[in-house]
Amino acid sequence: MFFFSKLSKLEIINVGVKVGDKRVVQDVSLTVSQGEIHAIMGPNGSGKSSLAKAIMGHPSYKIVQGNVLLDGESILQLSPTERARKGLFLGFQYPVEVSGVTVLNFLRASYSAMKQGGKEDVKVQVPLVPFKKMLSEKLQLLGWNEGYSSRYLNEGFSGGEKKKSELLQLAVLQPKIAILDEIDSGLDIDAVRLVAETLNKLSGPNLGLLMITHYKRILQFVRPHRIHVMVDGRVVLSGGPELADELEEKGYSWIEEAEEQE
Numbered sequence: 001m002f003f004f005s006k007l008s009k010l011e012i013i014n015v016g017v018k019v020g021d022k023r024v025v026q027d028v029s030l031t032v033s034q035g036e037i038h039a040i041m042g043p044n045g046s047g048k049s050s051l052a053k054a055i056m057g058h059p060s061y062k063i064v065q066g067n068v069l070l071d072g073e074s075i076l077q078l079s080p081t082e083r084a085r086k087g088l089f090l091g092f093q094y095p096v097e098v099s100g101v102t103v104l105n106f107l108r109a110s111y112s113a114m115k116q117g118g119k120e121d122v123k124v125q126v127p128l129v130p131f132k133k134m135l136s137e138k139l140q141l142l143g144w145n146e147g148y149s150s151r152y153l154n155e156g157f158s159g160g161e162k163k164k165s166e167l168l169q170l171a172v173l174q175p176k177i178a179i180l181d182e183i184d185s186g187l188d189i190d191a192v193r194l195v196a197e198t199l200n201k202l203s204g205p206n207l208g209l210l211m212i213t214h215y216k217r218i219l220q221f222v223r224p225h226r227i228h229v230m231v232d233g234r235v236v237l238s239g240g241p242e243l244a245d246e247l248e249e250k251g252y253s254w255i256e257e258a259e260e261q262e
């Protein structure tokens with residue numbers, strides 16, 4: 001007998017985002033399914049992080065137009081935790097340092113919250129021993145020793161270690177769709193390769209990836225199916241992985257000029 005499991009799908013439909021009174025994203029539509037890798041590229045300030053934060057439900061980034069569906073259902077009324085429970089994950093461009101909370105305790109609490117099936121107020125933790133075992137396996141995947149799990153979250157972590165810490169969360173939480181905001185910025189060449197190798201290990205038919213990046217380097221290792229270019233809050237161009245080469249060679253001005261001539 002054959003079983004066909006339905007693939008999860010994040011549909012961003014005509015989305016517009018406001019921060020305060022400022023409109024920072026307009027009419028953005030794109031769909032990421034489990035098993036696919038998409039990249040968003042675009043100049044500084046073009047609205048990439050704002051779009052990512054709005055999708056995750058950050059209270060300062062309001063979706064004022066369009067809809068975001070996960071598996072066909074709108075997530076706009078859900079809290080960030082509920083969105084995460086449905087299988088959505090956001091890796092931050094600037095991971096925050098949380099003093100006093102160890103990596104182990106933070107991940108155990110997040111993982112427990114994910115497993116509580118909608119009961120927002122229940123604070124039961126998953127059992128420690130099996131969780132530690134799972135965490136050890138994920139640390140190994142990243143090439144990190146056990147010592148990291150007893151450090152305070154991101155405190156004193158180097159830029160590269162903070163990015164790895166986002167990947168550790170991704171590995172532990174096992175979302176269906178992950179948005180990674182500049183997971184490669186500030187990394188040396190070896191670290192980019194390591195991040196890419198880890199992403200390749202984590203990706204597969206169960207993970208849809210939306211990677212925001214400025215550089216084609218990481219896209220050489222983690223090949224995207226589609227690249228979307230955002231300029232001034234809009235997706236102005238979408239194409240295959242070869243678009244990254246064109247952007248690296250010519251920058252963004254040719255797209256803006258082509259837009260103006262239209």
Ligand SMILES: Nc1ncnc2c1ncn2[C@@H]1O[C@H](COP(=O)(O)OP(=O)(O)OP(=O)(O)O)[C@@H](O)[C@H]1O
Pocket residue numbers: 019020022024042043044045046047048049050051060093
């Ligand atoms: N909290 C905020 N308050 C005020 N303006 C904001 C806020 N967050 C974003 N913006 C503005 O929204 C616009 C888009 O910013 P965003 O961070 O989304 O760009 P980005 O494409 O991620 O840029 P980068 O490549 O530099 O990370 C910018 O003009 C920025 O100043």
Ligand SMILES: [Mg+2]
Pocket residue numbers: 048049050093181
């Ligand atoms: Mg950004």
